[in-house]
Amino acid sequence: MTIQEVHQGRLRSPFYSRLAALDTVNQWHEWKGYSSADALYCEDMEYFAIRNATAVFDLTPMTKYRITGPDALDYINRLVTRDMSKIKPGRVAYAVWCDDRGQVIDDGTIFHLKEGEYRLCSQERHMAWLQTAAIGFDVSIVLETADVAALAVQGPTSFTILSKMGLDGLEGLKPFGLMNFDFDGADLMVSRTGFTGDLGYELWIEPGKAELLWDALFEAGKLYGIRAMGTHALELARIEAGYLAAYEDFLPADATMRTGRTRSPLELGLGWLVDFKKPNFNGRRALAEEKRRGSTWRLVKLDIDGNKAAHHSYIFAKEKGNKREIGFVTSAAWSPVCKQNIAIGTVRMPHGAVGSNVWVEIYYQREMHWSRAMAKAIVVDKPFWFPPRRSATPPGPY
Amino acid sequence: MTDKYDAIVVGGGHNGLVCSALLARAGKQVLVLEANDQVGGAAVTREFADGYSVSACAHLLYQLQPSVRKELKLNPKLAAEDMTTIALGENGEHVRIQGGKVLGVSDADAESYRGFHKRMTRFADLLRTYFNKTPPRLGTKDFQDLKTLGRLGFDLRRLGKTEMREFLRLIGINIHDELTERFESPLLKGALSLDAVLGTHLGPRSPNTIMTYLYRLAGDHGRVASPSGGMGSISDELAHVARESGVTIRTGMPVSRIVIRNGRVVGVETESGERFDSLTVISNADPKQTIMQLVGARHVETGFTHRVHHLRMKGNAAKLHLALDGLPAINGLAKKDFADRIVIAPDEHYVERAFNPAKYGESSPEPVLEITFPSFRDASLAPTGKHVLSAVVQYAPYEFKGGWDDAARQAFEAATIRAIERFAPDITQRISASELLTPADIEREFHITGGHWHHGELTLDQFLFVRPVCGAAQYRMPVDGLYLCGAGAHPGGGVSGAAGRNAARAILSREKAA
Numbered sequence: 055m056t057i058q059e060v061h062q063g064r065l066r067s068p069f070y071s072r073l074a075a076l077d078t079v080n081q082w083h084e085w086k087g088y089s090s091a092d093a094l095y096c097e098d099m100e101y102f103a104i105r106n107a108t109a110v111f112d113l114t115p116m117t118k119y120r121i122t123g124p125d126a127l128d129y130i131n132r133l134v135t136r137d138m139s140k141i142k143p144g145r146v147a148y149a150v151w152c153d154d155r156g157q158v159i160d161d162g163t164i165f166h167l168k169e170g171e172y173r174l175c176s177q178e179r180h181m182a183w184l185q186t187a188a189i190g191f192d193v194s195i196v197l198e199t200a201d202v203a204a205l206a207v208q209g210p211t212s213f214t215i216l217s218k219m220g221l222d223g224l225e226g227l228k229p230f231g232l233m234n235f236d237f238d239g240a241d242l243m244v245s246r247t248g249f250t251g252d253l254g255y256e257l258w259i260e261p262g263k264a265e266l267l268w269d270a271l272f273e274a275g276k277l278y279g280i281r282a283m284g285t286h287a288l289e290l291a292r293i294e295a296g297y298l299a300a301y302e303d304f305l306p307a308d309a310t311m312r313t314g315r316t317r318s319p320l321e322l323g324l325g326w327l328v329d330f331k332k333p334n335f336n337g338r339r340a341l342a343e344e345k346r347r348g349s350t351w352r353l354v355k356l357d358i359d360g361n362k363a364a365h366h367s368y369i370f371a372k373e374k375g376n377k378r379e380i381g382f383v384t385s386a387a388w389s390p391v392c393k394q395n396i397a398i399g400t401v402r403m404p405h406g407a408v409g410s411n412v413w414v415e416i417y418y419q420r421e422m423h424w425s426r427a428m429a430k431a432i433v434v435d436k437p438f439w440f441p442p443r444r445s446a447t448p449p450g451p452y
Numbered sequence: 453m454t455d456k457y458d459a460i461v462v463g464g465g466h467n468g469l470v471c472s473a474l475l476a477r478a479g480k481q482v483l484v485l486e487a488n489d490q491v492g493g494a495a496v497t498r499e500f501a502d503g504y505s506v507s508a509c510a511h512l513l514y515q516l517q518p519s520v521r522k523e524l525k526l527n528p529k530l531a532a533e534d535m536t537t538i539a540l541g542e543n544g545e546h547v548r549i550q551g552g553k554v555l556g557v558s559d560a561d562a563e564s565y566r567g568f569h570k571r572m573t574r575f576a577d578l579l580r581t582y583f584n585k586t587p588p589r590l591g592t593k594d595f596q597d598l599k600t601l602g603r604l605g606f607d608l609r610r611l612g613k614t615e616m617r618e619f620l621r622l623i624g625i626n627i628h629d630e631l632t633e634r635f636e637s638p639l640l641k642g643a644l645s646l647d648a649v650l651g652t653h654l655g656p657r658s659p660n661t662i663m664t665y666l667y668r669l670a671g672d673h674g675r676v677a678s679p680s681g682g683m684g685s686i687s688d689e690l691a692h693v694a695r696e697s698g699v700t701i702r703t704g705m706p707v708s709r710i711v712i713r714n715g716r717v718v719g720v721e722t723e724s725g726e727r728f729d730s731l732t733v734i735s736n737a738d739p740k741q742t743i744m745q746l747v748g749a750r751h752v753e754t755g756f757t758h759r760v761h762h763l764r765m766k767g768n769a770a771k772l773h774l775a776l777d778g779l780p781a782i783n784g785l786a787k788k789d790f791a792d793r794i795v796i797a798p799d800e801h802y803v804e805r806a807f808n809p810a811k812y813g814e815s816s817p818e819p820v821l822e823i824t825f826p827s828f829r830d831a832s833l834a835p836t837g838k839h840v841l842s843a844v845v846q847y848a849p850y851e852f853k854g855g856w857d858d859a860a861r862q863a864f865e866a867a868t869i870r871a872i873e874r875f876a877p878d879i880t881q882r883i884s885a886s887e888l889l890t891p892a893d894i895e896r897e898f899h900i901t902g903g904h905w906h907h908g909e910l911t912l913d914q915f916l917f918v919r920p921v922c923g924a925a926q927y928r929m930p931v932d933g934l935y936l937c938g939a940g941a942h943p944g945g946g947v948s949g950a951a952g953r954n955a956a957r958a959i960l961s962r963e964k965a966a
Contacts, residue, residue, distance in 0.1 A: 191750070334751050334753070336754050336755075
């Protein structure tokens with residue numbers, strides 16, 4: 055057995071030199087072993103770049119697994135709740151996977167790279183679960199996080215910038231589609247995916263070409279408002295887009311100890327991802343039972359009165375005279391682009407039907423003193439931010 | 453063309469036969485498909501040398517359940533009943549154990565053994581009550597489950613405070629500690645150690661060996677019998693009863709897969725490509741083979757697959773068959789003693805030492821043996837004047853380092869014969885033919901994963917509510933229409949028929965409820 059040198063301490067992404075050059079606030083956090091920037095100069099400006107120009111996010115620390123082998127499709131089809139046989143090569147699927155109790159372990163995107171070859175991307179790491187799920191299947195699962203450098207290029211001018219960079223034919227790429235290009239002799243994969251709910255792409259390349267790609271991208275984007283961004287700006291954008299985040303809007307079932315703290319996909323508003331026509335997948339029996347009996351929780355998107363963000367607020371059925379809360383907010387923000395006070399929360403059934411009103415108890419501090427407000431909220435079903443350009447093919451120039 | 457049945461039983465072991473007969477009596481069209489040419493699974497009699505026959509795997513009857521006997525009106529012919537266990541000692545000073553009586557030990561030991569046996573049989577009775585019941589699920593509101601659980605609690609409490617504490621103290625611990633506290637006779641301690649570890653991958657110092665000892669007692673208070681015509685006669689009688697009840701039994705039909713469509717069982721397919729349809733398939737195969745091979749991981753969920761995959765079921769017992777020109781001479785044994793059960797386990801350390809190499813994939817240089825001479829009372833098994841020796845030999849680990857090739861088999865056989873020779877010096881001259889079945893051979897011949905005759909180690913984590921695995925202890929597997937009826941299900945192995953009977957009852961009561 056050969057002993058492999060393992061990097062000690064926090065890893066730096068292949069884009070680190072470029073990020074560091076733009077960094078003025080020195081605000082970093084750890085993401086699965088990597089340094090990841092909260093913000094690089096100003097999180098508000100970075101956020102506005104997403105919505106009004108183009109923002110670039112270093113996606114390299116995102117966990118990536120390569121799944122191959124004769125049973126790859128059957129394996130993935132049992133792993134996730136949706137029907138992956140419908141996802142052809144060159145397509146990407148958002149998917150969620152559950153344990154035997156039908157409780158969500160994580161969500162992520164699955165790239166059908168070519169016939170029988172997949173890449174699974176998720177925020178958290180899941181090798182133990184993926185290996186356990188592989189018992190009885192002829193598949194190979196390889197962690198390839200460090201072997202692929204990835205950038206999210208998000209915003210209205212992203213298509214124009216990438217076209218300027220020389221990616222011909224990108225106009226035909228539909229949302230959740232994949233294309234491959236030659237970039238300086240290396241394979242550059244571009245997917246029309248993202249976590250911002252806007253027009254945007256994700257770029258995947260070997261780490262050796264990372265800096266070159268960054269430079270070409272920023273050169274092409276110079277006149278189109280390209281900026282680098284950190285996770286704070288992205289977090290705001292994803293709440294506007296109504297996307298869920300692990301450890302915020304749900305807890306990974308395999309990392310949760312208390313019963314009742316996990317959620318099923320039905321309870322997270324992801325029922326559309328659960329395909330009961332598939333004869334078997336992890337959690338199917340439990341989810342079918344849940345469907346029959348009714349869920350305990352419901353995920354709600356809230357449009358709240360006022361402008362005070364309802365971070366971690368309790369949700370009540372009425373303004374006054376409540377015996378107990380019906381749920382709580384898991385993500386909240388004032389949305390600059392929607393000019394709305396928005397939140398994602400979880401409430402007990404049968405509360406929280408779309409169109410119904412609930413009350414959110416917001417605590418806020420003004421010069422040391424705490425105040426409390428009960429704000430009325432309406433449950434909405436659409437994402438707060440869903441511009442037509444997000445799905446227009448070809449995307450218009452900006 | 454396919455044939456349609458109300459139920460198909462995969463494997464014609466004794467449990468499969470019991471289950472099929474009970475279902476047929478309830479009016480079902482039942483088909484039993486057996487891979488071998490002979491029904492019975494590990495309860496068969498077969499010729500191993502010209503004119504010499506033997507119970508090829510299980511050779512002693514501990515616990516054919518009275519309920520099974522009664523419901524199927526079985527009347528097995530026994531060649532020997534309530535056999536004495538003779539623990540062979542050097543210089544012909546043997547210890548004889550029968551029920552609560554022991555001879556050849558000090559008065560103190562004899563007295564102590566009486567108390568020990570009384571307590572152990574009382575505890576074993578507690579287990580036995582649950583042998584003929586579907587184990588309850590924990591954490592449900594199902595009335596039947598709660599009733600059984602409540603009854604279990606009540607029965608435990610009814611032992612009285614002291615005895616209940618004693619039961620709870622003993623159930624998880626090793627037998628070695630208990631034996632050394634109570635007894636001085638090495639032979640007695642050796643023989644009881646052997647009883648506790650027979651058929652397991654455990655030594656007398658392994659935790660859980662009190663439980664395996666109780667399991668042995670739970671059958672019929674530890675009384676052993678030897679069926680006339682070998683163990684195959686039990687299976688033959690069961691097959692006869694099943695056929696009489698209308699069951700179709702087809703042998704030489706190995707099932708290659710259980711066919712699942714849209715998440716439910718729809719039938720089975722044999723290796724020859726024949727297809728049989730049924731919405732109920734009952735597997736008499738072990739749980740690992742059933743789920744991992746016959747069903748396939750893709751039809752069940754990850755957590756369940758994981759639990760089944762990790763079932764501990766690596767056999768450690770070999771079976772030795774000797775064709776003898778005549779009975780060997782054993783110092784201190786009268787001729788009539790050859791009708792009994794003879795064990796070679798001179799002391800408790802000897803048994804533990806025999807187990808040591810098994811932990812590292814090696815066989816015991818000085819093995820422990822449970823020996824019978826079935827031909828002694830049953831002349832049909834050997835030519836006139838000649839005899840058959842049938843022995844369970846430990847330890848021969850399934851995962852033998854380097855694999856069980858002929859050289860390894862011969863070496864272990866030689867070690868086994870040396871162990872017998874210590875007490876029967878003329879044994880070698882008597883042998884005209886021999887056969888040694890290692891767990892690898894048992895796996896091949898009887899289609900039991902790991903060659904483990906209990907279809908899974910009988911330990912607390914694979915017992916009662918969690919046998920074979922958590923979430924599937926009620927004979928129903930998590931695929932609609934699929935059931936388990938073999939030793940891998942509650943209560944476990946041994947020719948008892950309990951698992952087969954309980955499975956049939958679970959299937960019928962489920963149907964009634966639906």
